[in-house]
Amino acid sequence: MIEQTNPFALVRASDYTDEQINSLWVEIGPSVINAIIEPRSRTSKFILGGKGTGKTHLLRYYSYPVSRLRFPKESGMSILSRDKVLAIFLRATGVDAARFEASSEVTNKWQQLFGVYLELRLIEGVLDALCDIKETSTDEVFDDQAFIAELAKSVVDSAVAECQSIYDFRDWVILERRNIDYAVNNAAFTGSLDLRIPFSIGSLCLPVSRAIGVWNRSLSGLPLIYLIDEIENFSESQQQVVNSLIRYGEGLATFRVTGRLYAIKTHSTLAGGEENREGAEFKTTLLDDILKGHSKYPQFATKFVVNRLASVGLTAKTQKNNPFDPRSCFEEVDSGRYYSVAVESLSFDKNEPGFIKKFLDALVENTKQDISSVEVARGIIADLTKDIPLLLQKLNLLIFCKKYKKKTSNTSLVKKIRSDSLSFIEGNGLGQGTYKTAYGHYAADLFAQLCRESNNELGVPYAGFDTFVKMSSGNPRNLLVILGKAYEIASFKEIDFINGPKLSVAIQTEAALEAARFMYEMDTNYGSRSEQAREVTTRLAELLRAARYALNIPEVSPLAVSFSDADLSTEAKKTLDSALNYSFVYEIGEGRPDRNNQRLNRKIQLNPLLAPRWGLPIAVRGDIGLSKELVNSIFDTQRKGDFNLLLKRLSARWNSPFKNLPTEDVQEVLF
């Protein structure tokens, strides 16, 4: 039996030890990291991203205790001068924020208490770091008294003034925090909350920045950053507290707050104060967009996988001159010579594959007299397919569909297509020209059609490390889901593809299908909103599938749709937002105003990780423009009946290219 530890098992970064945060860290490039964290920016930031985009890993990596582990022999002061920032990490779930919600007493009181508690937790992190810095920087002078005196200005508690050192002060903070824990826990039973609050919100975790400056002059002006993870776990009133700290913190401390795409519940501050504004009090970074657009993501993914394998001892982390390449573990679909090897294995009826019959039926349905007879139609088909490889036969039929003229003779068209295809074959698929361009555009879609029509067991294949990297859309967790499934299946079948022969296309496809099912059915259960999101995503995918497997494919590699934002009903907009929040679909770009009417046009694509469920492509090329009626029938859950009807009509049109059918459902040109 081969090694059972799955190197790609899903582990949350929050479950890693500080050491693992460092050992599994893969540098994505300082420019990207700076763009995300902006450690020296004086503006606070919300860093939002889908599940598994690495938010927690990123924050923890920058926190002082983890940074310290990277240079265990250096003094705390030297680490600060290297990092040029003091970053304190706090996970929102660690605060057990729900305790501060459950009460019949006035909300304000609980909100205040939560604020004080949050500050105590943050300052505890700061003090742990300062104690470590003092202990390890023996050559430096630290003025504890001045530090305490500075804080005593805002903290009204005689016990603080009595503190002799930062250690005493840390003890005081811990004691205060415990008092609150005790009182809050008891309040659940006694129904009353009696506490003396030693300071008001913003009077401790922000002025500490000044106190650090007087504690050691060389630290004056050192940026203090609070890293708060998983902000979605804070309620609206608790997020108001964080927003207030962000607002009051100007010049003292800044925040980097991470959360899921739907994490932010409010931008307002305490007591009905003003709302924080994007660009003024805070900035927002969407991690998915950065990672998706990051040109070095494939390299990152490779290193990330190598690290994972090394972590369970499956391969040497780096071998000089011969670095381990995960690509060598995965078989790929041979697309050479028009996919001839792969098509051969599909065992088509060479005399008349099914698609010829479909084309023939579509052709004789045509009202035009010169083609409506079966003999004439068969003649056209023979010219387009005789002695031509199967995939190119399909391409010829597709080109005919696209260039077919209803009012004039198509004889010369048929001849041209045939001669173009023969020249293309003669030139071994090289050379230039529209035929080659058409092949480049449609080959993958047509191969997928052949796979589907052959009714072979495998279905449309999804294979190759690069394919999986593309499918993960910049999200390392998505990559882990696919590779984890591949490893699980291979291990069950006792196949060692890490050290042995490459993993077959069939098993990789199985893994991709399972990954899609996992993501779609098991990994995103968040109640009715996610159910609705799933429903509309299914509709979107069904539309894309109808397009990809149509006789006259309306768009190259259909994985995306476009529509006008103004066309969306309120309900459709809401469900689309949910689908975006659960990462079932992605927004491409930020939408562009239409040239003619200045309306905002949006482009939405299916998450490629889900593509195998419907045999869809993994990369976006064209996008299908949707009419107002169609877009609402997709994204408004109430309009399932309309959608089915519209899809049927569209499908009929895409499969009957020679008939005159209404065209109102799809906007032919939107951009």
Place this chain on the structure above:
Amino acid sequence: MNTTTGYKTAYEERIRTLVNHVWDQEVRGPEVDAWVNNFNGQMLDKDSEQLYALLSLSRYMYFSKRLVREMLKSLYRDHFEAPLLQRIRRNLGGTKDSKLIRRIYEQELSATRFIGIGNPAESGAHLLYYFRQVNRLPKKLFIDIAGAFIQTIECSGEVRNSKKTGEIRYLPKDGSVTRYVFFDDLVGSGNQASQYLTDHLKRIRQVNKQLDISFVSLFATTNGLAKLNGKALFDGRAMCLFELDQTYKAYDVSSRYFANSPPWFDMDELCKMTKGYGDQLQPTLPLGYEDGQLLLGFTHNTPDNAPPIFWDEGRNTPWAPIFVRYDKNYGSNP
């Protein structure tokens, strides 16, 4: 991907999950593949057969070593220890003196013998070894019939230790033993246990009317259990941990195994396939001994009440089993 492939992948995933998390990896992928490849389209088309095979396997109840051991703990705790403790306490007027109760329990336990059904090499007796281990019981509590009783023969009013013909009776070898608990892993039809025990129990009771004789098993079908609870056998003192009612008959209309089945599922087709291959493998029991139809197996053995497509080793016709059945070799005198 066609619909068949979608289901196939889903069943394979489910089987893998079962193997990894429930079956303690006691079955591996190559074995599953080899077993599925037995279904080569003789009864239905090959794809359908293999899909039915995977579906059946994904619904199979396999009890791994870990699970069987946990069940042995439950069996002892729920069907022996707890009822006895309750009775002792009741007899002591509901006392709360736990030390006293425990002391008397220990006395009662030492006056108890556990006897495996059948030959010591059969599964019932084999499981007693683990039963003793997991419940930390002393070895002296385990015995077989020959070790527990002396055969006697009654001749004209005398009871003599003899092997001559006449009416045989059993006398306990150890007079201090007052309770005998018979044990088996599974009661299927109840025929084997009944054949094995009827005479023994009659002979024991004829001499020792006060003895407390009961039966426990891990699994029993409702019919099998009813048979054992008949007057001639345990007279209502037969119990099991997991009762298998009619819904555990896999191919019955009320079958729970296939209660929530996919749209393409047709019980007649599944039955035709299972029976068709079963006929080739074991003509006398195509759906399992006495038409058992149990989709049930253990780490130590697979009962013949399960259809032979799961366990037959291909002596009549080539076949790769998924669960091994260690057949009883009864020799010439079964």
